Amino acid sequence: MRELRKAGLWAVALVLVVLAGDRLASAVLDQVVQRSRFRFSEIQRPGIDADIVIVGDSRGVTSINVPVVEKIAGRRTYSLCYNGMATKIGEALLDDYLDHNRPPRLLIVEVTSLIEPMKLSPELKTYAKESPRLGAIYAEEHPIAARAARVFHLLRFNSELYLRALYYLRRSDQDWSNWATISPADVEGARSAPTWRLDPTPGNLDALERIVRLARSRNIELRLLVGPYLPQYLARAVNAGPFIAAVEQRVHRVDPSLHVWNYAGAVGEPALFADVLHLNDRGTDAFMRILQRDGFFAEMAQRASLRRP
Amino acid sequence: MLFNTWTFVIFLPLFSLAYFASGGRVRLWVMLIGSLIFYAWWDWRFLFLLLFSSILDYALGILLENAQDPGIRKRLVTLSVAVNLGLLGFFKYFNFFVQSAVHVSSALGLPVTYDAWRIVLPVGISFYVFKTMSYTIDVYRRTEKAERDLLRFTTFVVFFPELVAGPIVRASRMLPQMKRDHRFNYTRTLDGLTLIASGYVRKVAIADSLAPLVDIRFANPAAHSSLSLLIGVYFYAFQIYCDFSGYSNIAIGLARIFGFDFGINFDRPYWSESFSEFWTRWHISLSSWLRDYLYIPLGGNRGGTLRTTRNLMLTMLLGGLWHGANWTFVAWGGLHGLYLVLQRLLSPLYQRAVRALRIPKIVSALLLIFVVFHLTCLGWIFFRAETFARAWEVITDIGSMTDMSFAAVPQKFLVIKAVLLIAGLVFVEAATFLPKQRRPVLAPIPGETVTVSAHPPIRTAAARLAFVAASVWVLLVFGTFSGNTFIYFQF
Numbered sequence: 192m193r194e195l196r197k198a199g200l201w202a203v204a205l206v207l208v209v210l211a212g213d214r215l216a217s218a219v220l221d222q223v224v225q226r227s228r229f230r231f232s233e234i235q236r237p238g239i240d241a242d243i244v245i246v247g248d249s250r251g252v253t254s255i256n257v258p259v260v261e262k263i264a265g266r267r268t269y270s271l272c273y274n275g276m277a278t279k280i281g282e283a284l285l286d287d288y289l290d291h292n293r294p295p296r297l298l299i300v301e302v303t304s305l306i307e308p309m310k311l312s313p314e315l316k317t318y319a320k321e322s323p324r325l326g327a328i329y330a331e332e333h334p335i336a337a338r339a340a341r342v343f344h345l346l347r348f349n350s351e352l353y354l355r356a357l358y359y360l361r362r363s364d365q366d367w368s369n370w371a372t373i374s375p376a377d378v379e380g381a382r383s384a385p386t387w388r389l390d391p392t393p394g395n396l397d398a399l400e401r402i403v404r405l406a407r408s409r410n411i412e413l414r415l416l417v418g419p420y421l422p423q424y425l426a427r428a429v430n431a432g433p434f435i436a437a438v439e440q441r442v443h444r445v446d447p448s449l450h451v452w453n454y455a456g457a458v459g460e461p462a463l464f465a466d467v468l469h470l471n472d473r474g475t476d477a478f479m480r481i482l483q484r485d486g487f488f489a490e491m492a493q494r495a496s497l498r499r500p
Numbered sequence: 501m502l503f504n505t506w507t508f509v510i511f512l513p514l515f516s517l518a519y520f521a522s523g524g525r526v527r528l529w530v531m532l533i534g535s536l537i538f539y540a541w542w543d544w545r546f547l548f549l550l551l552f553s554s555i556l557d558y559a560l561g562i563l564l565e566n567a568q569d570p571g572i573r574k575r576l577v578t579l580s581v582a583v584n585l586g587l588l589g590f591f592k593y594f595n596f597f598v599q600s601a602v603h604v605s606s607a608l609g610l611p612v613t614y615d616a617w618r619i620v621l622p623v624g625i626s627f628y629v630f631k632t633m634s635y636t637i638d639v640y641r642r643t644e645k646a647e648r649d650l651l652r653f654t655t656f657v658v659f660f661p662e663l664v665a666g667p668i669v670r671a672s673r674m675l676p677q678m679k680r681d682h683r684f685n686y687t688r689t690l691d692g693l694t695l696i697a698s699g700y701v702r703k704v705a706i707a708d709s710l711a712p713l714v715d716i717r718f719a720n721p722a723a724h725s726s727l728s729l730l731i732g733v734y735f736y737a738f739q740i741y742c743d744f745s746g747y748s749n750i751a752i753g754l755a756r757i758f759g760f761d762f763g764i765n766f767d768r769p770y771w772s773e774s775f776s777e778f779w780t781r782w783h784i785s786l787s788s789w790l791r792d793y794l795y796i797p798l799g800g801n802r803g804g805t806l807r808t809t810r811n812l813m814l815t816m817l818l819g820g821l822w823h824g825a826n827w828t829f830v831a832w833g834g835l836h837g838l839y840l841v842l843q844r845l846l847s848p849l850y851q852r853a854v855r856a857l858r859i860p861k862i863v864s865a866l867l868l869i870f871v872v873f874h875l876t877c878l879g880w881i882f883f884r885a886e887t888f889a890r891a892w893e894v895i896t897d898i899g900s901m902t903d904m905s906f907a908a909v910p911q912k913f914l915v916i917k918a919v920l921l922i923a924g925l926v927f928v929e930a931a932t933f934l935p936k937q938r939r940p941v942l943a944p945i946p947g948e949t950v951t952v953s954a955h956p957p958i959r960t961a962a963a964r965l966a967f968v969a970a971s972v973w974v975l976l977v978f979g980t981f982s983g984n985t986f987i988y989f990q991f
Contacts, residue, residue, distance in 0.1 A: 355913060
């Protein structure tokens with residue numbers, strides 16, 4: 192009995208020490224989340240006030256290079272894009288951004304993020320405390336884990352997002368670009384790759400519709416964009432046209448004047464790609480010049496100056 | 501049932517409650533039934549195979565002890581070995597050998613078609629077959645008395661902590677302990693919890709964090725730079741080490757709580773200065789089994805260089821084959837056999853060179869650790885790759901040194917996290933090499949063997965509490981809670 196009592200006391204002490212350490216350590220680690228310049232952290236504070244904001248997944252990251260856009264458009268630009276991020280999560284980030292910053296003049300949505308599943312959702316636990324919206328998505332997708340994270344606060348920091356928050360503690364993350372170049376073998380492989388589809392998820396389409404409503408209500412110019420794919424890979428897509436039509440049909444419920452700026456096949460040189468889905472740094476530069484040539488930013492500047500003197 | 505599943509989290513307290521609430525033979529029944537439930541959770545049909553193997557070797561053990569005629573005794577032990585190896589051969593190697601024969605036949609111009617049978621490999625068969633086989637061999641050698649209590653013998657075979665992935669605890673160690681009645685012991689429980697905590701950190705935090713980074717590299721080596729592949733190989737070395745030593749620590753810790761001393765199964769293997777030392781530190785229960793029941797009966801190192809070379813190669817080739825029905829495992833074993841042979845030949849030359857060049861002892865030791873670790877990593881490439889072609893692709897891609905920049909390494913943040921976890925492990929292991937720290941970790945329990953372990957000594961209740969609490973925090977921040985299976989389950 193004495194042995195059992197000792198073990199019981201030890202177990203109680205263990206639980207208390209674990210919980211106390213959990214609270215103490217999470218308070219320390221939370222400082223990183225709050226102070227970091229990583230995009231998920233930075234948008235939870237005021238002070239960005241960008242003229243151009245971009246929403247999308249990794250294709251949004253590599254298609255639109257923030258420093259280059261700032262140079263050619265002469266406007267403060269901010270990217271909310273993140274690898275594997277579904278439009279539904281992008282919408283939550285945009286809402287958080289607008290909670291703390293004035294509305295941008297131009298909002299660009301890279302719409303192929305409509306096909307992204309919610310695979311980024313487990314990572315959102317890191318920002319569940321700072322952002323009730325991201326917390327709600329996390330709890331919706333992972334109810335048991337969300338409850339566990341309420342008991343053990345340290346679970347929130349078990350994510351790649353936290354590592355990035357740590358890495359970007361003192362420097363901006365807005366200069367992301369991909370330096371790799373796709374290999375000739377991969378270009379050849381893309382020609383015979385299995386056919387693939389661009390199928391938007393219902394949740395992402397709903398989110399896009401809400402983004403369009405939000406843009407209208409806040410008087411934000413909105414551009415829907417499809418960034419470049421490696422042409423050999425794009426040729427294997429079986430429904431690129433119907434995808435664009437489906438997106439336009441959906442957004443026309445709110446704004447019939449909107450259309451998708453389709454640049455899926457705009458860059459033809461394989462050396463400008465990092466892989467079949469992403470431009471590399473040289474490809475981004477080339478693509479930005481194409482957008483500039485097409486008046487993608489200039490038109491915005493004229494309209495914006497008319498609306499917001 | 502896996503140790504890293506919620507089912508086990510529910511099973512363990514229920515089993516512990518029943519175990520410590522009972523005593524004597526009732527406790528043996530609790531152990532037996534609990535272990536059978538643990539095994540049946542995977543597939544109840546294979547319980548019959550497990551019980552058949554147990555009962556057969558129980559009966560053969562008694563017959564062996566009673567028999568006086570050497571011829572009869574030899575036939576009995578041959579029957580035990582044949583049946584055990586037959587079971588293993590059928591379930592694990594049947595398709596492998598038939599397909600190999602088909603390939604040879606086709607290569608000789610005699611094409612044969614063969615549709616592989618769909619044979620399910622019973623979990624743990626490689627472990628429990630070796631356990632029961634060594635028992636009958638020991639009884640045959642008269643180094644072990646036959647167990648006459650069927651309940652005790654069957655419980656020894658099926659005891660759940662070591663049933664599915666070892667360590668291979670022999671009857672000579674386990675049966676005497678099973679004759680004692682184990683009451684709840686505070687110190688022992690804390691020792692066990694400390695080992696279990698370290699096991700979970702190794703498995704859930706380190707091995708499972710490394711697993712996806714290794715998988716993507718071995719799945720498509722062509723898509724990765726030389727540095728990225730090299731990182732993948734290093735990561736696999738630590739993944740398999742942490743996966744298996746993690747399982748072993750959990751198993752040993754559980755047994756410790758229930759009053760049993762399994763010994764240790766891993767003792768900082770990557771700090772080995774030679775391959776013979778490596779094999780006294782890696783999967784100790786298997787390597788000592790192979791030494792006692794294969795290498796020494798073959799003649800060991802008696803009989804000259806050629807015979808020793810043959811014995812080493814045979815032992816390591818069969819040790820490789822034990823791990824799986826694939827020629828890549830045989831190649832891995834063969835490579836280690838070759839290392840051991842070369843070490844025997846080159847070691848005197850190296851020692852002479854060290855003396856002649858007056859190389860400091862520490863420098864020589866670090867150099868040897870570096871060489872042994874990297875040659876071990878070379879072996880792991882064959883162990884991990886599904887085919888020789890894939891293994892060769894990894895080796896040649898690394899050797900080409902085409903892109904050694906970190907910029908070309910994918911998933912950098914996860915790679916950095918993995919490196920930090922490995923660094924933590926190396927730091928903890930290095931701490932155990934401090935002279936003052938080289939003492940047994942676990943407190944001696946009267947009547948039990950004192951066990952040592954690859955962790956800094958943790959003696960007081962407060963230190964154990966701090967260690968377990970720190971382990972929980974590490975698991976919360978770095979754990980992968982997807983219930984990944986243990987690598988050695990497939991063996």
